[in-house]
Amino acid sequence: MNNILVLGGTQFFGKRLVERLIEEGKNVTIATRGKTADSFGDKVNRLILDREDKDSIISALKGQTWDIVYDQTCYSPQEVKDVADVLKGKVKRYIFTSSQAVYDYGTLHKEENFNPNEFKYEFKGRREYPGYEGYQEAKRAAEAYLFQETDFEVVAVRFSIVVGRDDYTNRLKFHVDKVLNDEPIGIKNVDSRYGYILSHEAASFLYEIGQSSFTGPINPGCAGDISMRELLDMIENQTGKSAIVTDELNQTNASPFSLPGSWSTNTEKAETLGFTFSDLHKTLNELIEFYKSENVKVVNK
Template identity: 60%
Template structure:
């Protein structure tokens, strides 16, 4: 039986990952701030840590060891460094949940388009990385710390936009609800393109890559990308409604996907390793139809 430590794991696809690890027969320890309940009962062990306080991690991890670590909750290079030092000698393999945001704005990025091994690190706390630009830099620097320290066998999983029927962010649902209600959607640039992955497949991928010997960065997700304009057209077609798109950034109207540029990834490395993902059109259509049906029943 493997011993697996999950840093985070009580929200969204991190919670799905923990459940899959339990079903896989692993001995799972979940380390969080202890402020949220979880559904795992006595199927997991629990540790209380504060990622912003190294001493809390050092104390929690004292005298323990794991075969594998999943990090769902690192948001600064200081946290990456402190966690690595607190776990040095206590774990060998480390799966870091990163993001396609480590790439510059653009489409169909391959893993080589950001090199964490050479990226210069400036040590800051998570509170010093505001907004989207801050998020990008925090994840870039965190990846760089894990890879450059060389303490673990590191995998950086660069997820695209994660969606599902139970997506708590409701960003895709936002577009469906606006179109169904005849309200305008603010999209300054309908040509921007994005990649997606289903939350269940995100958890499946984390489980699978943890079982592999792969090291380095990797992009999982449905192949290809879609523009915001194409996404709106798809919703309008499936709902038999007319979409109203306006050039606006007004709060409450602007699309939560209306970022400063495109972000999409090439997932051929992951599929080449045997990982399978639902086709992008099928993924989006099933979710749009789910939200339409949900809206009709309310």
Template identity: 55%
Template sequence: MRSALVLGGTQFFGKRLVQLLLDAGVEVTIGTRGKTADPFGDRVQRLVLDREDAESMESAVEGKSWDVIYDQTCYSPQEALDACYLFSGNTKRYIFTSTMAVYDGGTAQKEEDFSPFSYAYSTGNRREYPGIAGYTEAKRSAEAVLFQKEPFPVVAVRFPLVIGPDDYTNRLRFHVEHVVREQPIGISHPDTRIGFISSEDASRFLFWLGTQSFVGPINAGYTGDISHRELLERIGHIVGKEPLIIEKAEPEHQSPYSFPWSWSLDTEKARSAGFTFGEFDQMLDSLIRTYAKDAV
């Protein structure tokens, strides 16, 4: 991998990915709307583009090619279709950031539990897919477009919930702050289980995929999962406070992890291919302590 285009790359684990690529001597181009500053200075090239505007995309990438394209900003099948047209013949490898949400609820979901190769996809834009159900359908259909059209070798990385000190969504921070401040947390199904990965491991995994040759869907994440109740009890143990779990709460106190079903992944395929994920317990406890200090 001598050159890479990162669609995204200015926030969260995308920013970490860009740094890893630069550290490895890869020539990096970032493609964004140009509205978020980044710390990379003249070490990267930049394209200003709008994923929802195919003409904007075509104007930005015309005449250019990259060994690997990392797509972190595709949120609709129409955007996937545009990518198939625009990047056909212009990349050797396309790594699409997907999600565990493509699976129906359940723990230890395997790659074959959702097949994009036979999925009857829709072709709407991202505004036609609101909410969790819409997000699920958009990512399923985007995967289906990429694998069924297959104008270039494609990998779809199915990530669980991503956490880290650079997580701008503050979803885990929400839980820590509520426990520290002894505020109630609304969770309708506290015993459903969820899987995680750190932003550090997510970026390492994406970088590693750029050096591999296999294609198809692949799960990423820590081994195992944790229930909402277990997560809050763990926070409570670390901060010395009892979590207050209620079934319904005002919107500002409703858990962003309050899914009605379990969602976690089997990552044997990635581990068998040679990737080693970090230790969940150590990372989670460290992050909880960091958030707890900030919440006081």
């Protein structure tokens, strides 16, 4: 399966996925809005489309075939339907980047805890899914459409929180910087627990699962989960400073990880398929050390 379409692929682990596909000698096409520059040069083909504009999707994708589609940019069932309509009968495998958010709040969810084949949905655009609950419904509905209505070999990759030195959102860095700068961190519940995965392991998983024959939902990521309190303890231990935590959130102090409840997954199915992931505590400690050193460099400039 050498002819690959990536919807997205210019940022974070999507970029790492494209780099891996190129390294493996695949014929790669990326489809984006064309607003983010990439470093792939002449190693990829490029299409311009807007997931909220069906005509642009038809214009970009019509008359073409691919072995695998990696969907990194879908945030509504309408968006996945528009792509699926154009690619019907022209694609074998559809690898959908989903999220642990499809599960109800809770910890160590197994794949069967959300069944997309039983989920009733309606077609709405991405702007009709506000907040965390909206994001959850959108990912659930997109999965449901793919599994219920298409003939593709579908994989729904339910990622936990993706972290890494290349995380342009700086979500973990936010916490390290706040502690080092003696600034408050707004968190509603320090006992909420979350799962994580490194960006390069997320990209590798996408590549490998695409090349496999597996279909269905799957939870990749570091085994286990960690509470916000435990994460802050790790930051305190490495920085020698105390975190200032407040439950009064505002635009300046609100933690990117201060979600309405816990979200983490059981990764045993991925492990039984032969996938391995880094140790959770080692992963976070190494990233905390990296962000600490980056903060020191900025201060010393």
